[in-house]
Amino acid sequence: MRHVIHALLLLVALMPIAARASALHDAVGAASLSRVEELIASGEAIDTKDSLGRTPLLLATELNHIEIARALIVAGADVNAKDSKLDSPYLYAGAEGRLDILKLTLEHGADLRSTNRYGGTALIPAAERGHVEVVRTLIAAGVDVDHVNKLGWTALLEAILLSNGGPAHQEIVRQLIAAGASLNLADREGVTPLRHAQNKDFQPIAAMLLEAGAR
Template structure:
């Protein structure tokens, strides 16, 4: 439920403090009774706002106070999902320690893993793959993390590392997109020779 500044005098202060990453001000606002799950005009909770600003200490404090790391805003971002997509590995670790649900999906129907793969966040992908997250989850585009790492990736060292991690975790190397195009076929079309070699070695067709 959205709590406005009019409903509690410290809500606006809490939201401002989260935006600034001001740990002391966050603590003061919470101690004065500001609701932990207050929301701004975009539906963002303080922990999501702090995550958006990459304010690690602020996000951690809010989680320690019991913030819901799975609470989603108007565009279906949560602190956990956003941290995964941005490659904020420290916040991802903290969120996992405070109840992050890897099954929650973003506005594209993807888990935190998929955009992390796309954007080449190797450390974040490694952390996420240490959980029970579904390595072959398919988003609304019909893509898995492996497909996104190839189709939207650069083919460089980071995406090569991610492909290795996904394959080691058991990703289905020949799970094709909606048009029946496999990761290997995409890699070949895009001229990603190193990625193609990795996929071929894993049985890619």
């Protein structure tokens, strides 16, 4: 009997994360807006966290369930609540290009100064990953375009260093220049955005930087 109990306890410990989360997490995972609304109306704790530290809103953001995210945010879910990886609905939406949810978080108290586990704002990974409209939205919202993360990189540096230099990243560099990003803010090795662009043979980006006065 003791062995059976031990086996059952082990099985519970190995159950999927969703099984150890709240009913609201389960409803989000099932993409059931009606169930989410029902649970909100019944007074279910809206910012409870699962075993990864995710709130239902963060899970909805990860799954890109826009209307569910809207319902949770309108009901007062914390758009800045971080999980064990230091992601929040706002930061995750920015990094992963979830534009609709990002806009909702900005309308409901997103902390523009909050940073992810790399010490970067939402703008930096958005610039790296080529999310043009997200970058535009974050710049308009007032995110610091010259914030430096733990790697010593700004959004402008990441848009060059970690990209393929294609049209999306060219447009992002154009936006950052227009927003007044510091063109000569170098990385920890003293290499400037212009030098990185030249080293990678990103000619359109290098030309933009030179025209804007980069050195």
